[in-house]
Amino acid sequence: MNDQLLSGIAAIGGGSLLAFLLFLPWVARQYRLRGELGFVHTVLSFAVLVYGLALLTYTLLPLPETPLLRCSTQQLVPFQFVGDFLELRPKYGVLGNPALRQFLFNVALFVPLGMFARHLFRRGVLTTTLVGFGASLFIECTQRTGNWFLYPCAYRLFDVDDLLANTAGAPVGWLLAPVLALLPGQQVADPGLPRPLTARRRLFGMLLDLTAWWLTSSLVTLMIVVVLFTAIEDFTGERIITVVVQGVVALVFFLVIPLRGNGASLGQRIVRLRPVRMDGTPPSTRQKLRRSVLGMFGYSLLSLLGFDFVTTVLFIAHGIGAIRTKEHRGLSAKWSGLRMTDDRTKVETVTEIPSTVEHS
Numbered sequence: 001m002n003d004q005l006l007s008g009i010a011a012i013g014g015g016s017l018l019a020f021l022l023f024l025p026w027v028a029r030q031y032r033l034r035g036e037l038g039f040v041h042t043v044l045s046f047a048v049l050v051y052g053l054a055l056l057t058y059t060l061l062p063l064p065e066t067p068l069l070r071c072s073t074q075q076l077v078p079f080q081f082v083g084d085f086l087e088l089r090p091k092y093g094v095l096g097n098p099a100l101r102q103f104l105f106n107v108a109l110f111v112p113l114g115m116f117a118r119h120l121f122r123r124g125v126l127t128t129t130l131v132g133f134g135a136s137l138f139i140e141c142t143q144r145t146g147n148w149f150l151y152p153c154a155y156r157l158f159d160v161d162d163l164l165a166n167t168a169g170a171p172v173g174w175l176l177a178p179v180l181a182l183l184p185g186q187q188v189a190d191p192g193l194p195r196p197l198t199a200r201r202r203l204f205g206m207l208l209d210l211t212a213w214w215l216t217s218s219l220v221t222l223m224i225v226v227v228l229f230t231a232i233e234d235f236t237g238e239r240i241i242t243v244v245v246q247g248v249v250a251l252v253f254f255l256v257i258p259l260r261g262n263g264a265s266l267g268q269r270i271v272r273l274r275p276v277r278m279d280g281t282p283p284s285t286r287q288k289l290r291r292s293v294l295g296m297f298g299y300s301l302l303s304l305l306g307f308d309f310v311t312t313v314l315f316i317a318h319g320i321g322a323i324r325t326k327e328h329r330g331l332s333a334k335w336s337g338l339r340m341t342d343d344r345t346k347v348e349t350v351t352e353i354p355s356t357v358e359h360s
Helices: 003-021 023-033 039-060 080-092 098-109 111-119 125-144 160-176 199-231 238-260 266-270 285-294 296-304 308-324 331-335
Strands: 273-277 338-342
Touching: 003 023, 003 039, 023 039, 023 199, 023 266, 039 111, 039 125, 080 098, 080 160, 098 111, 098 160, 111 125, 111 160, 125 160, 199 238, 199 266, 199 273, 199 296, 199 308, 238 266, 238 285, 238 296, 266 273, 273 285, 285 296, 285 331, 296 308, 308 331, 331 338
Parallel strands: none
Antiparallel strands: 273 338
16 A cells, blocks of 8 residues: 555544544534534535644654664755756756655645635634644654654654745635635525524434434443453443443433423534424423433433334334424424424513402
8 A cells, every 4th residue: 555545544534533523512513603514514624624634644654663764864944945946957847847846745735724724714814824834843843853752763854845835835725715615505694593494404413412322421431441440350340331321321411401401402402403382482391301201312211221123113213203294393392292493593482461459
């Protein structure tokens, strides 16, 4: 496997792992900042993760084996590439000149950074240039120190011309950033305005509930098991710990949070949905409880008790219900006398008018 392919695979794999770990907080933040998610915006955000890791993998990989390590030198003369270009021009010409191609490659390497900084993070040209300089300096110092002294000497060249070229690429990317605004879905309405309640949004909320439950349970279980394995030599209670943690997390996410809040589960809160009565007023505590038991809390308990066939049927039924029921109410909301609405929609309130007694 060549070095470029290895670096690309490492960047995509690492970016996918980071995207999975950051998925829930990122989605929640996007719904608050943009009012919605958007496919193109999601792809661009994932590209930022892959690109950031690619900067590291393409400049650091492959890692050498210490016995075969060959120490590299450093190039500290600014614009040395100009002299190299003139020296190689008689042999390679202009377009084929390796010195020019290397310089232009290093400029192009940081063009995406400038585009992302302006389009996604709304940074000015000065800040973008400083970020480009800082990122390039970090990479060059990492190379110069042998990955921060993990190796006895540098195995990659520290080149001040690379630093200059990378830094120049950032403002070039900033100038080209308006191209990204031409992609569909980049202009969004006021994030405070309600959005239509779609089947896709309902299903996405369910997916977020399951992901939050599984990911949180897995991370907490892992931490507890590592501690117990360290403290107890022959510890064999991993299964019990897993079930207990999953049950506690399900209790918090699918019962406590809905009952203490507006009735919405964690996933529904993220996609900005909430249950209301048919007349638009807030649900009662009994309705919240019924909906949770018939919904995600009941599903999680049956799953922990090992009723795999039942949970599979419920999973399919709730998915179909979110698609086919009127206004995408879903089965648990329908059975509880509720409907779903965008949490930015004004909630009707029932005001009791106190009785008055006339005195003569």
